[in-house]
Amino acid sequence: MSQSPNCVTTPPWWQLVNWIADPIGFQKKYSQKYGDIFSIRLTGIGPFVIIGNPQAIQEIFSKDSQFHIGRANKLAEPLIGKNSLMLMDGDYHRRERKLLTPPFHGEKIQAYAQKIIDVTEEIANRWQIGESFIVRSTMQKVSLEIILQVVFGLSEGKRYKQIKPLLTDWLDMTDSPLRSSMLFFKFLQKDWGKWTPWGRMKQIHNKIYNLLQAEIEEKRTKIDNTGKDILSLMMAVRDEDGQAMSDAELKDELITILFAGHETTATTLSWAFYEIYRNPDVIEKLQREFYCLGENPSPMEIAKLPYLTAVCQETLRMYPVIPVTFPRIAKSPIKIAGYQFDAETTFMPSIYLVHYQEDLYPEPEQFKPQRFLERQYSPSEFFPFGGGSRRCLGYALALLEMKLVLATVISKYQLALAEDKPVKIQRRGFTLAPTGGVKVVMKGKS
Numbered sequence: 001m002s003q004s005p006n007c008v009t010t011p012p013w014w015q016l017v018n019w020i021a022d023p024i025g026f027q028k029k030y031s032q033k034y035g036d037i038f039s040i041r042l043t044g045i046g047p048f049v050i051i052g053n054p055q056a057i058q059e060i061f062s063k064d065s066q067f068h069i070g071r072a073n074k075l076a077e078p079l080i081g082k083n084s085l086m087l088m089d090g091d092y093h094r095r096e097r098k099l100l101t102p103p104f105h106g107e108k109i110q111a112y113a114q115k116i117i118d119v120t121e122e123i124a125n126r127w128q129i130g131e132s133f134i135v136r137s138t139m140q141k142v143s144l145e146i147i148l149q150v151v152f153g154l155s156e157g158k159r160y161k162q163i164k165p166l167l168t169d170w171l172d173m174t175d176s177p178l179r180s181s182m183l184f185f186k187f188l189q190k191d192w193g194k195w196t197p198w199g200r201m202k203q204i205h206n207k208i209y210n211l212l213q214a215e216i217e218e219k220r221t222k223i224d225n226t227g228k229d230i231l232s233l234m235m236a237v238r239d240e241d242g243q244a245m246s247d248a249e250l251k252d253e254l255i256t257i258l259f260a261g262h263e264t265t266a267t268t269l270s271w272a273f274y275e276i277y278r279n280p281d282v283i284e285k286l287q288r289e290f291y292c293l294g295e296n297p298s299p300m301e302i303a304k305l306p307y308l309t310a311v312c313q314e315t316l317r318m319y320p321v322i323p324v325t326f327p328r329i330a331k332s333p334i335k336i337a338g339y340q341f342d343a344e345t346t347f348m349p350s351i352y353l354v355h356y357q358e359d360l361y362p363e364p365e366q367f368k369p370q371r372f373l374e375r376q377y378s379p380s381e382f383f384p385f386g387g388g389s390r391r392c393l394g395y396a397l398a399l400l401e402m403k404l405v406l407a408t409v410i411s412k413y414q415l416a417l418a419e420d421k422p423v424k425i426q427r428r429g430f431t432l433a434p435t436g437g438v439k440v441v442m443k444g445k446s
């Protein structure tokens with residue numbers, strides 16, 4: 001074996017342009033040329049080792065304490081604030097994860113299930129027969145409403161009305177490869193007032209933070225505010241020293257959850273609808289499964305359905321909206337996959353490359369939910385939510401939301417793709433979305 005993996009040799013500025021414009025094409029091209037481990041160099045961001053090999057990824061996930069991960073996420077700091085879990089490392093990260101994990105698991109998540117169904121029905125009820133609409137924008141409305149109600153605890157009132165359009169504007173600021181560039185190029189991060197993209201983003205950001213501060217202060221004055229939403233749970237939680245989260249932490253974490261959870265779930269749902277409506281046998285199987293549950297099944301019965309689960313897994317396999325995990329920077333010299341790497345080497349496990357490996361997923365370009373019913377995949381063979389100490393905090397909520405939104409729409413509304421042309425992948429901020437957002441037409445109600 002050679003001393004170090006092959007290195008992409010095109011100029012680093014050109015690699016950066018390609019990485020921003022077409023991260024999938026870029027990874028595909030060089031993995032075909034160099035195999036499943038290779039190095040890239042992105043101007044202004046740094047060199048990275050892309051890893052598309054499950055054994056090497058398992059090594060990385062099991063050695064997560066040997067990497068700086070928060071530091072490697074620095075690029076996102078202007079968006080999510082310096083107190084964000086995503087930017088923390090070591091003991092700070094462990095403490096914050098411990099504080100944030102309970103509201104996102106088990107019984108707590110189940111309590112939000114009915115809200116997810118209600119929000120979906122409320123939005124879907126506005127669809128008219130014969131009307132066409134863009135699934136991604138609709139799913140963004142669904143997912144934003146769910147985050148507002150379930151996480152922020154906001155469903156009505158003046159503050160809700162003020163914050164909703166601000167959050168939508170803020171999230172839309174990186175809705176194309178060009179607009180996403182400001183996340184990658186420092187020189188575009190200049191605040192010259194509201195007429196510059198960065199200045200406008202900062203301005204919206206400040207308004208959101210002021211509204212969140214007001215919400216936290218109001219919640220604090222309420223006598224019984226336990227357990228109704230994730231923010232209240234976050235405010236009630238204490239660390240081993242009896243310390244609560246500070247207001248600055250609470251605000252940065254709320255924005256982190258919105259940033260990490262809104263676009264990802266909405267976009268994955270758009271991909272799911274795209275594949276479901278392209279494959280009549282998939283809709284048929286789903287409808288049969290829903291029918292077998294009888295009338296008014298409980299949300300948790302829906303969430304346990306095996307074929308629905310497999311459809312969600314196959315969507316997450318084919319369309320990992322975050323195509324690489326967070327970067328991992330080696331704290332000291334480290335051996336991975338038999339190669340010796342220096343301290344400060346930055347690794348990027350590629351979800352996309354692994355999810356398209358022929359030996360794991362025969363005919364990887366085909367949407368085949370069945371494969372998940374026939375085979376169990378290990379945490380480094382199927383990892384749309386990343387892994388190790390950084391595995392997505394909101395994965396249980398995301399999966400529940402996907403299943404309940406799909407089940408509600410498919411069992412009650414008849415939709416069809418409005419256009420015959422294949423949909424391509426386009427960058428939106430740090431995620432990969434369908435170009436055009438997937439247009440569908442409403443055919444009827446069941």
Ligand code: HEM
Binds near residue numbers: 085261325393
């Ligand atoms: C389909 C939807 C989603 C996908 C595909 C997704 C994917 C990911 C991935 C790949 C990571 C990085 C993990 C790593 O580097 O090992 C991550 C981290 C994270 N996700 Fe998600 N996510 C989704 C939904 C959500 C939701 C709904 C929330 C919150 C409500 C959320 C909150 C987070 C947070 C806070 C982190 C950072 C964890 C840490 O640094 O410890 N995500 N997610």
